[in-house]
Amino acid sequence: MHEANSQLENLRQDLGDLRDQVEEGLRSLASQSSTALRALEHLRSERDDSQRERDMLRESLKDKEKVEQGLREKLAREASASTQAHENLGQAKVATLEKQLKDKVAENAALQEEIERLEAIAERAEVDAARQASLAAMRGSADSNADLVHLRSQ
Structure with a gap:
């Protein structure tokens, strides 16, 4: 019986050691699980942040595309x-130049008419002057003749 008690005691001790190992394994597993959960939560948070960032970038890209389209249209x-x-x-310059040209042509035509009118007046004045000179010469001749007649009669 002693041997059975000793075996029982060894089994109890082995069982205690096994319990201690299982508890240590459970604590280690719990610690690793906790660490894995924290890492998983961190990865989820990073994934959510990345998703938000992608969404913001998509919106920003849409806004930039709208702005670009607006700028292209503008x-x-x-x-x-x-x-x-x-x-x-160009048309205004041509129209202005055409108007200036027409004005110059009209001005030149008016000046030409004025020149012709003045030449006609000058020609009439020359004819009148020649007539007057001729009349004056005739009068002078008649007066001279009258003076001669008058002198002779004296």
Whole structure:
């Protein structure tokens, strides 16, 4: 019986050691599980942060695409307006030059008419002056003749 008691005691001791090992294993497993859970929570948090960041980047990209599209449309409108303004300016310059040319032609025509009118007046004045000179010469001749007649009669 002694031997059975001794065996029983050894078994109890082995069982105690086994319990201690199991408890140590459970504590280690609990610690590892806790560490794994914390790591898992950290990874979930990082995943959520990454997802939020991706969502924000997508929204930002959409906003940038909208802004880019708006800028492209504005540039197209401004380019069209600039082209139209350039064409209008060219047409305005041509119209201004045409008007200036027409004004100069009209001014030259008016000056030509004035020259012709003045030449006609000058020609009439020359004819009148020649007539007057001729009349004066005739009068002078008649007066001279009258003076001669008068002198002879004296």
